[in-house]
Amino acid sequence: MFEMITGALTWLLGGAFLFWIALLVLCGFTFSNVRGRSYWWASLCLGLLVFCVAFRVTEFGTYILENPLMIVAWFLGYIGIGLVVSVGKWAYVVRDSKPRLQEHRNEYKRNQEAVDADHYETFEDFMEDRIINRHSSFKVRELAGKKVVVLNTDKQPIPEWIMFWPVTILTYVLEPVFSLVSRLAKHMGHLYDTISAKMLSA
Incomplete structure (x- = not known):
């Protein structure tokens, strides 16, 4: 059973394309769960992301196993x-x-x-x-x-700001984009209403 799991992970994370797809999916799930204040799921996704990187990049995985105190120090610095x-x-x-x-x-x-x-x-x-x-x-x-x-x-979601501060900073970076999209959607409201009126009246 362990060999099957290891084989599946090796297949999934061995190729560069699938590895990056897995990371992007996990990043997306983490971001989505943080914004939805599902911190346990976000933590699980973040843990899986670190595990995938450690499994794929053997130097990083070895470093984690051989330097547990340093990892704790890095984690405390992150917090x-x-x-x-x-x-x-x-x-x-x-x-x-x-x-x-x-x-x-x-x-x-x-x-x-x-x-x-x-x-x-x-x-x-x-x-x-x-x-x-x-x-x-x-x-x-x-x-x-x-x-x-x-x-x-x-x-206020203070645990989110502490535990997932990169997402908080990313939100600030993307805030102008969200504002622009919201304004565009508001200005196009008449077009949306026209389309729905025509389709619903048919």
Whole structure:
């Protein structure tokens, strides 16, 4: 049985064409699962990808077997880079959330000015009562002895940013392409509607 599995892997990964096809497929599955937040499947695909490279490139496979501590060090370095990427991504997300928080501040001011409304001592009390109970992307925490409004980390895919930081960076690289395609699709909406109207009316 082991010989059959080894033979199949040798056939699949032995040729350059099939090897690169396998890598591209695994990369695609990894990217897709990361974007879908299926981290276990993404990790499995990533593990299979590393295994395929180690099986095909014998020097790399031998290096892994002979230098386990170095592999652990490389992995910790990889996670370290992911932590740095996650902090940068988090700052970007927090910056984008400021307009939404300002809307809540405006709502708080209107509430305080209303005669028949429930009044709150602080904006944070207002957020706790009105926003947090609605599964908001914000939450109230106590930092340095005072209540502050922060972005809810549970609403963001932080494990993705740390464990799959290359995908996060790739998303930024491809963001202009996605935006361009979205704009093109929006501008062609009339054409799509015309085609569907003609085909559905037949």
